[in-house]
Amino acid sequence: MENNFEQLITTLQTSSSYNDKLCEIRYILEKQNSELLSSFISQFYQSILILEHWTWQLFSQNFHQWIEKPNYLELFSTLALFNKNLIFNYEDIEANTKCSLLFPETIDCINAIFEKFEKTNDENDPFISIVSLWYDNLYNFLHVYPEFEMSTIIIHINHYMARNYIMTDQYKFYLNQLRQSPLSQSIFTTKQLFYIKTCSFFVSQYLFAKAPDFPYTPEELMHHFGVDYIQIILLHTYTIESWSTQLLSCITRLTALFSACCWWGGEKGSQIKIVFPTELATCEYIDALIRIIDYKLFYQSITIQRSNDPTILLDIILFRILNIAQNGDFLWYLRSKISLSDTLFTIAKISPCDRMRLCIYVIFGEILYDESLKDLKIFNSASSLFFNILEEAWQHPSKKFHQVPILLILKCLLNLSKTDAFQQQIADTNKLSFLIEICNQYPLVYDILWALSFNHDIQEQLRLNISFITKLIYLPKESDNKIRKIAYRILWNLEINHEDRTILIIDNKKKFEIMISYSHKDKIFCTQLYNELINIDYHL
Template sequence: MARNYVMTDRYKFYLNQLHQSPLSQSIFTAKQLFYIKTCSLSLSLYLFVKTQDFPYTPEELIQHFGADITQIILLHTYTIELWSTELLSCITHLMFLFTTCCWWGGEKGSRGKIVFTTESAACEYIDALIRIIDYTPLYQSITIKRTNDETILLETTLFSLLNIAQKEQFTWFLRSKISLPNTLLTLATRSLCDKIRLSIYAILGEILCDKSLKELKIFDSASTFFFNMLEHAWQNPAKKFQQVPIGFLLKCLANFSKIDAFQQQIADTNKVLLLIEMCDQYPIVYDILWALSFNHDIQQQLHSSTTLMTKLTHLPKEYDNQIRKSAHGILWNLEISHEDHIPSTISNEKAFDIMISYSHKDEIICKQIYDELINSGYRVWIDFDQMHGNVMDAMAEAIEQSNAVIICMSEEYRRSSYCRAEANYAFKRRVKIVPILLQQHYRPDGWLLFLIGELLYIDFTKYEFSQAMKMLIKELKISVISEMCLVNVDPKVEVDTTIPITPISPEAPSMLKPPTDILNWNQTHVHDWLISHGLLQMSRLFANFNGRSLMYMNEIIENVELEKVISLLQADSLRRTSQTLSLVELSHLRSLLNQQKQSSPSTIIAKPAKVKVGKLKRKSSFCCQII
């Protein structure tokens, strides 16, 4: 079929006919439909089932017809409402063939680059795929199984979008399509085809952050639907559900398992037992269980499984390093492997100035950062060799022996269970955290956003490397200065403050001269004023404050029991800056504010307090409102 029909000049001739717009209906002859529709479908099905001993490589196939097929799709999706039955059938089977070749044998390499030589070219093709799923009249023809062209076209389009969404360099582009989630949800509610719904839920899991997924409220139905497919595939001797292999389902679950909202649904339905049953046959389940083990309810369910605990603590010697790493990670989260762990107390002197926490997909730029820091005289710990053995203990020791941890933020970092454990432990140990952004268009979400709170970050995608390094070293030096003035105060009240993080500018702008009246100061005035007086920690703790907010805070401190105020500010400081509260800076701030209040022409009119952080004891009968 391939040698005699598809890889021939005649096949290319019929492809060239489809490059015209509008098309003449006369081109759809029986011979043309045989080549474009029948031969394309036959080759696709053959490659889908059997790839051994084939005379051509997927690269050779794509080089022969890939550019033609993608251009045909790009051209005609603009006028999808004008498609004839014949054109619909041709485009459906051409797209199926192209998609099959791109992901031949389940591989997700760089074959698309043969056709899409630039990022913009790939984005144009993504837009074409979105135009197909935007065309709602197709929904009316969807069948339970792929028995017509409309169902095959939508299923193939969604499968292509899913594989694209799993490539981090295009996730940002899909996220920029504001209406895409609603389009996908509409299609999911109207579809009778389980494969279509599976792809939709998987795409949403890739492109939406935890907050957006919770707002869509799809996890009840998605979790039930997904585990229904997984259970049927597990019980099926062929380990498939409607021709969907269980391996594909588990790869989708590996991504879902990192989403906090989905974790809770799994916990509430107690589906962990099914996964424990599968882990011997499918090693990827160990990775899934590690990701799930960050959920408190799931931790209890894992603890109660004697079978799993035995497996984790007595792994067979033939198990590879990745399974062992996942097993150690699960035990670490369950606090079994480190419940008796005593932090290193060899001396007050740390062995390292900095630890670099990163995903190994970002190794090249992290190696550059490491070299620059070493050349600047810093003692840096970084894992370039992907540690073997119990990596969790080695990670803990490295954090305990470091003064600061640089968190290298990217999509892969957020998805890594090891990186999450590393960042969580640094936060738990109250080590200074310095976030840097390594992936263009990525913005922290989920657990990563919660952990770093409103910390300032250095954007390595926005500035030249040398400039970003200067900003990083400057930030590290500021951290050292701030730590010299810190006084430890045990937090007693935890305040939930999840505030968007802010990038650090390369150079501080010239200080704006603030108005005489502090009540008229904006956020920039406050920030510059705090920095100019050396109140570095206060500038972070009171980020986004204007002058009125700052004076209100001063009134709170004056009129509420000091011990309570310090306790609450300490909790805020740990959450927002990863530092214990500096009483030196706080005292200096109080003095400056009192001076400023005396010089301001107006005063704050105190109002009855409406403080929402516990029952605070007031030193007098009034307090002012926090805005």
């Protein structure tokens, strides 16, 4: 039947009567959704491209001609699943090829679809639910391939959704419905789900990229929906077991938008005070997040890719907890949650999602002391995971791993590199050469190397790297002063085990007079001590 695919697609362009052909096209796509053969994409690329563009054009024209015809609706549902599979399951198909198949040809096509959406008065118009599938797949594509976030069409869609759907009274009306308890299933109309689920999610992806020229500020967004979201999350996390599929989806997408606003504006930005005016308000929110990740039935649905709501929700919440921990103001409260570590450890053991486990390991590095980290015995898998993710981000054009910037991965790595067990795992796996390779582009790596240089085996490996040692000794005078200081500290560590115990003298004639060795739990005190000693001209 596949041999007939090209002829069937040609019929869509040349004939006005092709209803009977739609079933045949659907059967071929259904077979592909089961087999997932990349050869089908390669062999019939041009025909698939015609089908995709034909579909976008059909959406932008008079949809009343086809919206009540089962052949069309069944084909669109099958094609939407085909597109989702194209995003997540065809790793050997190039991103540019996927982009050409999934993106509409023009902005005019997008505007026409939005115009038709706004003219319908039917809250459950099937046109809305079908079109939403296409926008959901665009979001999925952008999450996997963030290098396409700044395309003209994507920027236009985000700005349009923000102005015409999110920042509207209708959006507020739908939020107010979600603040009620108990909820009636009748509130989950296709139009409500488009506003709350589709638009919130799409714009959240754009904000996570810290996109320029967005028409609203983080403060304006928080004023518009932030307080409503917090009330929704506080109310409904006490009854998670009763959540419907629609409520789970709405809470997942609203959480994504809220998290994106926090990330975009900074965890200590003024937008945070809008929704968390008191310490108690923040603590109640943290409790709500913990209630969600405590719900064990979600664990059964975790996938490798972020392809369902439980996986997406858990992933976003873990990222939120990580940001809260790294902010530091409420680290004390996270540490007071005795069962949190057990919950995180359980998720880390069963989760097939690398990004999720990455977040968990970094949270451990923030909330646990060295002794507790050693007891967890996670470092065999943690160090391997970190470097696999880091190398993948380094090789990716966007320098990101599943939307996580390489700089954030390095910051996380720095935190764990201060623990003895993690240091030893890095020493045993010979990963220093990769860190040395990227240190010029990412100076934070010097801090990581300094933290690692307290390990005896790593000291030996560094000493054997003559080119790197020479580089540290003869840093150009125009080098950043912070890098020069860290280079001195690395060299100091490499000298302290020499038999003669000589103090290394750098070419500026300064000597190191003091070295501070400390446990991770004493970090705050030691930072204060370090600053005081520097202020009175000691060389550390």
